[in-house]
Amino acid sequence: MQNPKNIWIKHPLATLKPDYAGGLVVAGSRIIELVAAGRTPSQPVNEIFDASEHVLLPGLINAHHHFYQTLTRAHPVALNKALFPWLTSLYPVWAKLRPEMVEVSTQIALAELLLSGCSTASDHHYLFPQGLEDAIDIQVAQAQQLGVRVHLTRGSMSLGEEQGGLPPQSTVQSEDIIIADSERLIRRYHDHQPGAMVRVALAPCSPFSVSTELMKMSAQLATQHNVQLHTHLAETHDETAFCQKMFGMRPVDYLESVGWLSNRVWLAHGIHFNEEEIGRLGQAGVGIAHCPSSNMLLASGQCPTLDLEAAGCPVGIGVDGSASNDGSNMITEVRQALLLQRLRYGASDITHQKVLDWATRGSAACLGRDDIGDIAVGMQADLALFRLDDIQFAGAGDPLAALILCGAKQADCMMVAGRWRVRNGAVCGLDIEALKARQRELAAQLI
Numbered sequence: 001m002q003n004p005k006n007i008w009i010k011h012p013l014a015t016l017k018p019d020y021a022g023g024l025v026v027a028g029s030r031i032i033e034l035v036a037a038g039r040t041p042s043q044p045v046n047e048i049f050d051a052s053e054h055v056l057l058p059g060l061i062n063a064h065h066h067f068y069q070t071l072t073r074a075h076p077v078a079l080n081k082a083l084f085p086w087l088t089s090l091y092p093v094w095a096k097l098r099p100e101m102v103e104v105s106t107q108i109a110l111a112e113l114l115l116s117g118c119s120t121a122s123d124h125h126y127l128f129p130q131g132l133e134d135a136i137d138i139q140v141a142q143a144q145q146l147g148v149r150v151h152l153t154r155g156s157m158s159l160g161e162e163q164g165g166l167p168p169q170s171t172v173q174s175e176d177i178i179i180a181d182s183e184r185l186i187r188r189y190h191d192h193q194p195g196a197m198v199r200v201a202l203a204p205c206s207p208f209s210v211s212t213e214l215m216k217m218s219a220q221l222a223t224q225h226n227v228q229l230h231t232h233l234a235e236t237h238d239e240t241a242f243c244q245k246m247f248g249m250r251p252v253d254y255l256e257s258v259g260w261l262s263n264r265v266w267l268a269h270g271i272h273f274n275e276e277e278i279g280r281l282g283q284a285g286v287g288i289a290h291c292p293s294s295n296m297l298l299a300s301g302q303c304p305t306l307d308l309e310a311a312g313c314p315v316g317i318g319v320d321g322s323a324s325n326d327g328s329n330m331i332t333e334v335r336q337a338l339l340l341q342r343l344r345y346g347a348s349d350i351t352h353q354k355v356l357d358w359a360t361r362g363s364a365a366c367l368g369r370d371d372i373g374d375i376a377v378g379m380q381a382d383l384a385l386f387r388l389d390d391i392q393f394a395g396a397g398d399p400l401a402a403l404i405l406c407g408a409k410q411a412d413c414m415m416v417a418g419r420w421r422v423r424n425g426a427v428c429g430l431d432i433e434a435l436k437a438r439q440r441e442l443a444a445q446l447i
């Protein structure tokens, strides 16, 4: 679909904030005007999108994911296990990944994310077995084709079983190869400019799968190129025990010892912190991607979101997965965050506005962005529009609350950087039935 000139997203049914109750005007890739309730745009428009039956949100931002895992959802070897046994069951399966599998699973994950209201997706890919050296290059091509904004992290594993790590030796790479490829990817794909559609970050997988040296080298390279850093941290008690045994310290102390306590860093999960550690993370401005479904499925625990936020940490939402979710649906993940966090903090502090704020502004802050995650003049035109005519909304009162409480699953329309990428509940230009059939075939080869 062509880039529209001036398009008025007119009179939305509901919005996250009142200042654009009359809608907004998009030109090129950006929002150029907010329209107050009952008003019309101050300048002529070429096209009008009647949003009177749509809830309008900033495009949701997924702060943590593993696209390739859509191939191993509900995999028989991984059922009913906690993180460490779950990982050791799946590593040998994932070691068989081939380029075509990365291509198709990336399309599946991105399409599923788009259809669930997500306009920016972060991915953490850390598997580069022989023949799959170009995994990130493949992901970039798929994201560009579907028009999803992406933050692709060059993941890594360097601490195999022989060095006391968790992953099998065949899935790890040497520090030198990892750093050289990280630098190649930053130079080739990372766009520093506002409005960037592709950014690259560096992401050693976890304390139990990479060497201390690699953590330090990654932090230095990230500073040198001004890119973000990402890893899994404080996900389970097993991990804390591993860090104490292997490094003689708790995960946050380890993070600090390798130069990672900075606002360049965002962490997946961030569950098992003590009060003093939360204070230090907040002081440094470390971001936290809360992944509620994964945390419940693997019985990992509950992220102390409000405490982290009060300390100064940006908090975002990630679907994680998709072998620990086992989906890539962003709007249902927002609902999961509301339900899980209410168990910890009560009903009045965890509102539907709060969890939507995490999934938009909070995730954007984790990714180091100030041009997405909100609806305001000058921001990128990343918009999610949801209809409320499915049966689960019948009789709903507050439309914005209904989106979360009644369990919306699919967006009707999605705009990314001013271009329509989903219309009438379908991804533009994608044969989704053919894609699903390819994914099923490839997944069967991994069972």
Ligand SMILES: [Zn+2]
Residues within 6 Å of the ligand: 064, 065, 066, 124, 232, 268, 320, 321
């Ligand atoms: Zn993860």
